Amino acid sequence: MLRALPHPNAPPPPGPKAEDELLPLARAAIDGNEVALRTLLTTVAPNILRVVRRVIGGSHPDVEDVAQECAVEFVSALRRFRGESSIRHFAARVALRSAMNARRRQRAAKRNHGASDLMDSEQAVSDDAPPDALAASRASVQLARELCDSLPSAQAEALALHCVLGYTMSEVASICGAPLETVRSRLRSAKTALVARALADPRLRDLVEEMA
Amino acid sequence: MSQVEPTDLLCRSRREELSADEQRRLNEALQHSLEVRLMSEVLSALESDSRVRPRDEALLARITANALGKPQELPRRRHTFSMLLVAAAVLLVAGLAGAVLGGAQPARAVQALQNFFSDLPREEVAKRVRPRSVQPKTKPMPSNAVQAAPEPVAVQEMVSEIPSAEPVPPPPAAVSQPKAGTAFRSASELFARANLRRRQGHGAEATSLYQLLLEQYPNAREVAPSRLALAKYFQAKQPAQALAQFRQVASAGGALRAEALWGISETATHLGDAAVAEQALADLLREFPESPYAEVARARTTHGLP
Numbered sequence: 001m002l003r004a005l006p007h008p009n010a011p012p013p014p015g016p017k018a019e020d021e022l023l024p025l026a027r028a029a030i031d032g033n034e035v036a037l038r039t040l041l042t043t044v045a046p047n048i049l050r051v052v053r054r055v056i057g058g059s060h061p062d063v064e065d066v067a068q069e070c071a072v073e074f075v076s077a078l079r080r081f082r083g084e085s086s087i088r089h090f091a092a093r094v095a096l097r098s099a100m101n102a103r104r105r106q107r108a109a110k111r112n113h114g115a116s117d118l119m120d121s122e123q124a125v126s127d128d129a130p131p132d133a134l135a136a137s138r139a140s141v142q143l144a145r146e147l148c149d150s151l152p153s154a155q156a157e158a159l160a161l162h163c164v165l166g167y168t169m170s171e172v173a174s175i176c177g178a179p180l181e182t183v184r185s186r187l188r189s190a191k192t193a194l195v196a197r198a199l200a201d202p203r204l205r206d207l208v209e210e211m212a
Numbered sequence: 213m214s215q216v217e218p219t220d221l222l223c224r225s226r227r228e229e230l231s232a233d234e235q236r237r238l239n240e241a242l243q244h245s246l247e248v249r250l251m252s253e254v255l256s257a258l259e260s261d262s263r264v265r266p267r268d269e270a271l272l273a274r275i276t277a278n279a280l281g282k283p284q285e286l287p288r289r290r291h292t293f294s295m296l297l298v299a300a301a302v303l304l305v306a307g308l309a310g311a312v313l314g315g316a317q318p319a320r321a322v323q324a325l326q327n328f329f330s331d332l333p334r335e336e337v338a339k340r341v342r343p344r345s346v347q348p349k350t351k352p353m354p355s356n357a358v359q360a361a362p363e364p365v366a367v368q369e370m371v372s373e374i375p376s377a378e379p380v381p382p383p384p385a386a387v388s389q390p391k392a393g394t395a396f397r398s399a400s401e402l403f404a405r406a407n408l409r410r411r412q413g414h415g416a417e418a419t420s421l422y423q424l425l426l427e428q429y430p431n432a433r434e435v436a437p438s439r440l441a442l443a444k445y446f447q448a449k450q451p452a453q454a455l456a457q458f459r460q461v462a463s464a465g466g467a468l469r470a471e472a473l474w475g476i477s478e479t480a481t482h483l484g485d486a487a488v489a490e491q492a493l494a495d496l497l498r499e500f501p502e503s504p505y506a507e508v509a510r511a512r513t514t515h516g517l518p
Contacts, residue, residue: 034280035502037280038276038280038502041276041279041280042272042276045272045275045276046264046268046272048275049262049268049271049272049275050262053258053261053262054258054261054262057261058261058262058263058265059261061413062411064271064274064275065407065410065411067271067275068274068275068278068279071275071276071278071279072278072279074279075279075280106411136253137253137254137256137257138257140250140253140254140257141253141254141257141258141261143250144250144254162219162223162251163219163251163254163255164254164255164258166223166226166227166255166259167223168220168223168224169217169219169220170220171223184217187219191219191247191251194247194250194251195246195247195250198246198250199246204250207246207249207250207253208246211243211244211245211246211249
C-alpha cells in the first residue's frame with residue numbers, strides 16, 4: 001500500500017511566518033528573559049521530543065533522558081543562534097545532533113558490553129500493519145538509522161533530516177546553512193548507500209523484488 | 213529550472229496536498245524507485261513511532277523544567293575551584309617545609325596544617341599530622357603532604373550493596389567534606405557516572421552511585437537531582453521510598469521543588485493517598501503557576517486524579 005498521505009506529525013513547513021513567530025521570543029531569551037526562555041522551550045519541546053523518538057525509537061527507555069539532553073543543549077546553543085534559520089529548524093538540528101550522538105554513544109556502550117542492540121529491535125511501527133509490511137518497515141527504519149550511524153557526519157545529518165525527519169532538500173539546506181547543490185550531492189551519496197544496503201538485506205527481499 | 217526530486221514530493225505529501233501532476237509523479241516514483249519506496253516506508257514507520265502519546269504532557273513538562281533548572285557553567289567553575297585548591301595546598305606544604313627547614317617554630321607550622329584539615333575531626337587530624345620535635349637542620353623534613361593523604365577507599369566497597377532510599381540524615385559539619393582518594397574527585401563527576409550507568413540500563417549500580425553521592429557530598433548541588441533520580445527509580449516498585457525522596461527534594465525548595473511536588477502527587481496517587489496527592493497539586497499550582505507542570509496539575513484538579 002502506498003503511504004503518501006499527509007500526516008499530522010509531519011514537520012511544520014518553513015517560511016517567514018514560522019520564523020517571525022518565535023524570533024522575538026528567542027531574542028528575549030538570549031537577552032536573559034527567563035519567562036521568554038521558558039515559553040520558547042515549552043514551544044519547541046514537542047519538536048525536540050519528536051526528533052528524539054525518530055532517531056532513537058519511540059519505545060526506547062532513554063527517550064526522556066536523551067530529550068532532556070537535547071533540551072539542555074538547545075538552551076545552551078541558543079546563545080550561538082544567528083538567525084540563519086527558523087528557531088524550529090535550529091531546535092531540530094540541535095536535537096538531531098544530540099540525539100545522534102547519544103545513539104552512537106549507546107551503541108558503542110552496548111557493543112562494549114556485548115549486549116544486543118535494543119534500539120533497533122524495538123517496535124517502530126504500529127501493530128495493525130500486516131506482518132510483511134511490518135517487517136519491511138522495521139528493516140527500512142533500522143537500515144536508515146544504521147546508515148546514519150556510519151556515514152560521514154555531513155551526509156548523515158542530511159540523510160537524517162531528509163529521510164528520518166522528513167524535511168525537503170531546500171529545508172535541509174536552510175537548516176544546515178549549506179548550498180542546495182551541496183545538500184543534493186550529500187543526499188545523492190547517502191541515498192545510494194541506502195539502496196545498496198537494502199539490496200543486500202534479506203529482510204527487504206520482497207520489497208526489492210516487488211520493485212524490480 | 214530543475215524538476216522537483218521525488219523524495220521532496222514525498223516529504224511534502226506528508227504535510228500538504230500535492231497538485232495532481234505532482235501526486236501522479238510521486239505515485240510513479242513509489243512504484244518504480246526503490247529509493248523513494250524505502251524512504252516512504254521509513255517515514256511512515258517513524259511517523260507512527262513518534263506520534264503524540266497520552267503521557268506526553270507530563271513528559272514535556274519534566275523535560276522543560278529540568279532543562280531550565282540545570283546549571284550551565286557548573287563544570288568550568290568547579291574545575292577552576294579545584295585547581296585553586298590544589299595550588300593552595302602546594303603553596304602551603306612548600307611554605308611549611310621551608311619554615312621547618314629554615315628553623316621556624318614547628319608548632320605554628322603544624323597548627324597551620326591542622327587548620328588546613330579543620331573540617332576533619334581533631335582525632336583524625338592528630339593521627340594524620342604528627343607534630344615532630346625540632347630536628348637538626350641537616351635531617352630532611354618528612355613529607356606531611358604524603359602523610360596527610362587519606363587511605364584510598366575502593367568504590368566497590370562503598371557501593372557493595374544496594375542501599376535503601378531512606379532519607380539520608382545530614383552528617384555532622386565536621387565530616388561534611390567528601391572522603392578523598394575515591395575514584396570520583398567531585399560530586400559532578402560522581403553524578404555524571406551515575407547518570408551514565410542509569411542510561412546504560414544498570415539501574416542498581418546507578419542507584420548505589422546516587423546514594424554514594426548523597427553520603428559523600430551532602431551539601432553538593434547535585435544532591436537534589438540525585439534524589440529525584442532515586443525517587444523516579446523507586447517510583448514503580450517502592451513508592452514509599454520514592455515518596456520519601458520526593459519529599460526531601462520538595463522540602464529543600466529551589467528549582468526542583470515543582471518537579472518534586474509533581475512526583476509526590478503521582479506517587480501518592482499510586483499509593484492511594486488522595487489527600488497527599490491533592491495537597492501536592494494545590495501547592496504546585498499555588499507556588500508555581502507558571503510551571504509546565506501547572507497545566508497538567510490544573511487538569512487533574514479540575515477533572516479529578518487518575
